[in-house]
Amino acid sequence: MNDEHSEKMKIHVYPDPVLRARAEPVLDIDGDTQTLIDGMIRTMYAAPGIGLASNQVGNLTRVIVFDRHPGEDDRSPFVLINPEIVDGEGKIVREEACLSVVDFSAEVSRMAQVSVKGFDREGKPVSIDAEGLLAICLQHEIDHLNGTLYIDHISSLKRALYKKKLKKRQKES
Numbered sequence: 001m002n003d004e005h006s007e008k009m010k011i012h013v014y015p016d017p018v019l020r021a022r023a024e025p026v027l028d029i030d031g032d033t034q035t036l037i038d039g040m041i042r043t044m045y046a047a048p049g050i051g052l053a054s055n056q057v058g059n060l061t062r063v064i065v066f067d068r069h070p071g072e073d074d075r076s077p078f079v080l081i082n083p084e085i086v087d088g089e090g091k092i093v094r095e096e097a098c099l100s101v102v103d104f105s106a107e108v109s110r111m112a113q114v115s116v117k118g119f120d121r122e123g124k125p126v127s128i129d130a131e132g133l134l135a136i137c138l139q140h141e142i143d144h145l146n147g148t149l150y151i152d153h154i155s156s157l158k159r160a161l162y163k164k165k166l167k168k169r170q171k172e173s
């Protein structure tokens with residue numbers, strides 16, 4: 001199968017160093033950016049996931065895709081290029097998982113409400129005020145662009161537990 005329109009992208013998993021790199025701003029939204037965005041949206045829904053950052057598909061430019069209404073049946077894909085959290089408040093704790101951190105989930109504390117700015121795929125400025133699951137998703141995905149994973153926000157004890165589990169699995173395979 002070599003149909004690029006249906007092909008999923010490879011999702012890089014921890015401890016792949018690309019997940020620790022800081023993605024660079026997109027300076028020119030060109031054809032490659034459009035191809036990347038389409039591939040990321042396809043890959044996110046195929047996984048299935050509610051958000052995906054460019055690092056996760058091995059691309060170090062600042063692009064995130066996410067579902068605007070996570071948890072609902074109707075798909076509402078959204079793109080943000082060079083996203084930035086400009087404001088945030090409150091606190092929300094919820095169990096998180098990540099397509100790049102396999103077979104693990106943990107409670108993470110985040111801001112309950114965030115305002116995020118960025119650009120859409122046509123280069124138009126966009127701002128989003130989000131709360132709840134969408135606010136969590138945006139913080140999680142923007143973290144990825146800075147080389148941060150949700151397991152960096154959990155206790156060192158829990159993180160050590162995950163690393164141990166991962167090592168055991170690598171030995172078994």
Ligand code: NI
Pocket residue numbers: 097098099100140144
């Ligand atoms: Ni993630």
